[in-house]
Amino acid sequence: MTTKHYRVPPKLVGYYLKKNGQPKTIREIGSLCGDVERRLLKKRRSRQKLFRMHIGNPSVDTPRPLINYQCMAINSPGITNSYAPCDGDPTLKKEASNFLSKFCDVYIPPKYCISSAGGAHGLYLVMKAWHDVLQVNNDTRDTMLLFAPYFPVHKMQADDVNFKTESIEFYDYRGEEKLRDELERLLSKGNIHSILYSNPNNPAWLSLTKEELAVIGELADKYNVLVIEDLAYFGMDFRYDYSRPGEAPYQPTVAKHCKNYAIVLSSSKFISYPGERCGIVAISPSIGIDSNAELSPAIYDHIAFKGMALTISSVPHSSQVGMAMFLRDLNNGKINFREALMEYRDKAKKIKNLFIEKGFYLTYADDCGEPIADGFYFTISRIGFSSEQLFLELTYYGIFVVPLNLCGSKRDGVRICISFVNPDDIPELENSLKLFDLDHTNE
Secondary structure (H helix, E strand, O other), X not given: OOOOOOOOOXXXXXXXXXXXXXXXXXXXXXXXXXXXXXXXXXXXXXXXXXEEOOOOOOOOOXXXXXXXXXXXXXXXXXXXXXXXXXOOOHHHHHHHHHHHHHHXXXXXXXXXXXXXXXXXXXXXXXXXXXXHHHHHOOOOOOEEXXXXXXXXXXXXXXXXXXXXXXXXXXHHHOOHHHHHHHHHHHHOOOOEEEEXXXXXXXXXXXXXXXXXXXXXXXXXXXXXXXXXXXXXXXXXXXXXXXXXXXXXXXXOOHHHXXXXXXXXXXXXXXXXXXXXXXXXXXXXXXXXXXXXXOOHHHHHHHHHHHHHHHHOOOOOHHHHHHHHHHHHHHHOOOOOOHHHHHHHHHHHHHHHXXXXXXXXXEOOOEEOOEEOOOOOEEEEEOOOOOHHXXXXXXHOOOEEOEEHHHHOOOOOOEEEEOOOOOHHHHHHHHHHHHHHHHHHOXX
């Protein structure tokens, strides 16, 4: 029997899987990685390099001006000893509205730009508000439609607010005609009240086109469905430059194509500000669940007052001021957010090629007729491996990833995040993949 070149003993991984169970979330995968790393360090008294490719944590430093703005805010009277407005600091609301106007070419009044403690919190506030409004209006629809593969937290949040969920493997329905037919079929059943997707997509890094967004918007209005658009990776489809204020091309958004929408903007990735938990929920001024209802005030109140009161009261004041001042710089063209992010594109290209050279292939390779972009994530598969099998086998080579079955995908594969791989670590990653390929070629 041939001895395999494992870098992590399978028995060690198996011990923690038996102790804690198969990971069902990204955080649980991180916990498994941490347990294995600590045990190896204790046993070998040296650090075994593990590749944390399961977690989408930014690796680009927070821009220095943003840090300075927050520090100035902390040192200003009335910031640390008072609650921020629960619906958002007025300056942040204004600059968020300007940002969406200049970079998405869509106007949403400052009133309807509400602060949140990051994108995940913003999504939860929208879901909970929509749930409450549906109940108040005796709307019997009970299902949210997810575009799979999806970010697992989206499904968890929907479950938590008691939404049933359906999913569409939208890779199979790219383009206006196919997407229209499938959405028409699903929405016409009458049980779906909302659609949720991320753009670019997490995990596959697919990007919905303007034409596809127009179809989504048109059918959402036809069936009075709320579209929730997660723009966590704003401007990070690096095939296009969306970073010039007031100039085309603009970040594509469904807000240009329908009346019932909520945009969730995270500061975590595009301005590398995850630790301070600040984001924006921007809702349509004319959200309604029937042709006569103007429900923006109700949605607004449920998000800004009820939702915030039940969760965090308000987003930290200094975070909001810091983000507001930085958005002002972006809006005025003083700073370009894209330049610092290009390292993600460059690393993704190198790492993606390493996997392909070592016998893997891209699970989602075609993006509506174009090659998938190089960015924060990509997905890979290996012939003969299910999602869970590939996830498990890669851990033995020190590579921790997310199996695509956790993302609602019908395809076998795993999600790869490149952010935590330093350029100096790439040769060691290549060696691990070389060993994997050596052990699994012609098995």
